[in-house]
Amino acid sequence: MHLSAKAPVMAPLYRNSLFHSDVRAEVHQHVAQELTDHTLHWKPGVPDAAMCKGELKRLHVYTLQYGAEVEVRPRPFDDFVLIHTSLAGGVEIDCDGNRLSVREGRSAVLAPTKKIHMRWFPGTQQLIVRVPRSLLDEVGGAPDGKEHVPPGYLIPRALQNQWDLLMQCMLNLLSVSGQQILNGDWLDQFERNLISFVLGHQPCGADTHAGIALPGCADRHAGSDMRSISARQMDALIEYIESRLCAPIALEDMARAAGASVRKLNVLCHRYHGVSPMELLRNMRLDAVRSRLLIDPGVRVTEIALSHGFGHMGRFAAYYAARFYELPSDTLKRDLQ
Numbered sequence: 001m002h003l004s005a006k007a008p009v010m011a012p013l014y015r016n017s018l019f020h021s022d023v024r025a026e027v028h029q030h031v032a033q034e035l036t037d038h039t040l041h042w043k044p045g046v047p048d049a050a051m052c053k054g055e056l057k058r059l060h061v062y063t064l065q066y067g068a069e070v071e072v073r074p075r076p077f078d079d080f081v082l083i084h085t086s087l088a089g090g091v092e093i094d095c096d097g098n099r100l101s102v103r104e105g106r107s108a109v110l111a112p113t114k115k116i117h118m119r120w121f122p123g124t125q126q127l128i129v130r131v132p133r134s135l136l137d138e139v140g141g142a143p144d145g146k147e148h149v150p151p152g153y154l155i156p157r158a159l160q161n162q163w164d165l166l167m168q169c170m171l172n173l174l175s176v177s178g179q180q181i182l183n184g185d186w187l188d189q190f191e192r193n194l195i196s197f198v199l200g201h202q203p204c205g206a207d208t209h210a211g212i213a214l215p216g217c218a219d220r221h222a223g224s225d226m227r228s229i230s231a232r233q234m235d236a237l238i239e240y241i242e243s244r245l246c247a248p249i250a251l252e253d254m255a256r257a258a259g260a261s262v263r264k265l266n267v268l269c270h271r272y273h274g275v276s277p278m279e280l281l282r283n284m285r286l287d288a289v290r291s292r293l294l295i296d297p298g299v300r301v302t303e304i305a306l307s308h309g310f311g312h313m314g315r316f317a318a319y320y321a322a323r324f325y326e327l328p329s330d331t332l333k334r335d336l337q
Contacts (some may be wrong), residue, residue, distance in 0.1 A: 003105075005063075005087040005125045006325035009168050012175035013054045013063055020050040027066070034062065035082070035130070036074045043069035045122055054174040057187045059194070060130040061170065063087070065123075072118040081111040081131045081149060083198065085167060089124030089294055093117070095152025102126075102154070105287055107163055109198060111149040123294045127167065131195060139195040153203050158234035158272045166194055233258040234272050237265070241281055245288050246307050251277055285309055286323050293331045301328045 003009075019030045027049040028040045034053065048067025053060065065088075084091065085107040093100040094117040095110055102108045110116065120126075136149065155163050173190070176182060240257035241249065254277050255265045269277045285308045292304050302313060305328070310316035320328050 003085060003087055003127060003164050003167055004324050007168075008325075009171045010063070010087075013052050013061060013171060016053055018051045018053050022047040022049065022067075031064065034060075035128075036077050038072055038074035041071040041073075042066075043071070045069055054171075056170065056173060057184065057191055058132055058135050059170070059191050061174065062128040062130070063125060064128055065125040066120055067122070069122045070120045072120065074112075074116050074118070076112045076114060076116065078113075079133050081109060081133065081136060083129040083131065084108050084110060085127040085129075085163075087125045087127050089121045090291070091121070091124060091126065092119040093152060098150070098152040100152050100154055103287075104291055105160065106157075107155040107160060108152060109149065109155065109202065110152050112151050114151075116152075121295065129167075129170075131198075135191065135195055136199070139192050140199050149199070150202055155198075156201060156231060156235065157238045158231045159201055161273045163197065166197060170194065230268055230271070233260055234268055237268075237277075237280075238284075241284050245285055246309070248309070249281060254281070282319060283323060286320055289320070289328070290324060290331060293328060297332055301332065 018034065019026070021027055021030075024040070024042055024047055027047065028038075030051060031040075032038060034051065045068030048065070050063070050065050052063045055061070084093075084102055086102050086104045088104055090101065090103040090106075093102060093108065093110065094115075095112045096114045096116070100108050169190075173182065173187070237254055237258040240254065251262055251265075255262045258265055258268070260268065265277050269275060269280050273280050273283075275283065289304050289308050289310075292299055293301070305313065305316045310319075317327055320326075324331070
């Protein structure tokens with residue numbers, strides 16, 4: 001299950017609210033102070049901005065929402081990298097020419113050196129991890145003192161579930177880190193492991209970073225051919241499901257799209273997503289329904305549910321509530337407020 005804005009694990013972060021405001025100048029001031037200077041262009045809509053903050057040892061963790069649609073143009077940041085996870089809604093990002101669509105349930109690593117332009121959709125809430133460059137350099141062992149990270153990339157779909165588990169663990173740690181009962185060395189190792197995950201799964205290749213192959217890519221690929229094949233199979237499956245969210249899909253169709261047997265597909269889905277293939281299909285359709293409800297408050301819940309293959313409204317509502325901690329009607333009411 002991907003992280004949700006209403007997940008209980010978010011509670012420690014929400015307890016430390018930095019601000020909740022509908023005053024646009026105040027919002028800009030607070031966000032610039034915590035992250036980086038930027039220009040902020042508000043689109044039509046009612047501002048309902050809020051920011052919460054948590055700290056571990058060297059990582060800073062935030063939730064941020066604007067309420068209305070906004071365009072943000074931050075200054076490129078040299079001494080840190082941001083990792084965005086969409087808890088609700090989505091953000092379109094142009095990061096040094098790399099176009100990213102960070103939809104609900106997806107995560108992106110942002111390390112611009114020239115320019116960055118973001119478009120936040122209405123109702124979007126992001127979980128943001130601020131990673132100091134010094135930590136990246138230490139974990140990556142960059143010989144020139146600066147770890148090379150691509151300007152912007154999405155964490156692979158097949159690994160999103162693993163990243164969400166790391167985020168959940170990190171959020172749980174926020175409830176005890178302030179009590180100084182955690183061993184400092186252990187906490188440092190946790191942060192380093194989290195960064196190792198990010199660096200170990202960044203895109204590799206000659207065209208990834210200014211035409212230069214990233215350090216360590218060849219080593220990371222050595223001996224991992226089978227893992228790469230499995231990840232590609234899962235990506236193929238996700239792309240197939242996304243192309244047929246409103247069409248009938250059988251288990252055999254999914255296995256064929258992934259280039260795997262039904263048995264192997266079941267193993268892969270549990271390994272990468274923790275659910276069966278049919279549960280993965282259901283979750284992706286639920287995500288699509290939620291995105292539609294957030295974007296188009298005039299839509300009828302029954303109509304959008306039926307179009308995405310949910311024939312029983314009672315079961316659909318139960319699945320929706322279990323995944324997002326609210327009913328579909330609550331999502332529509334919140335968007336209309």
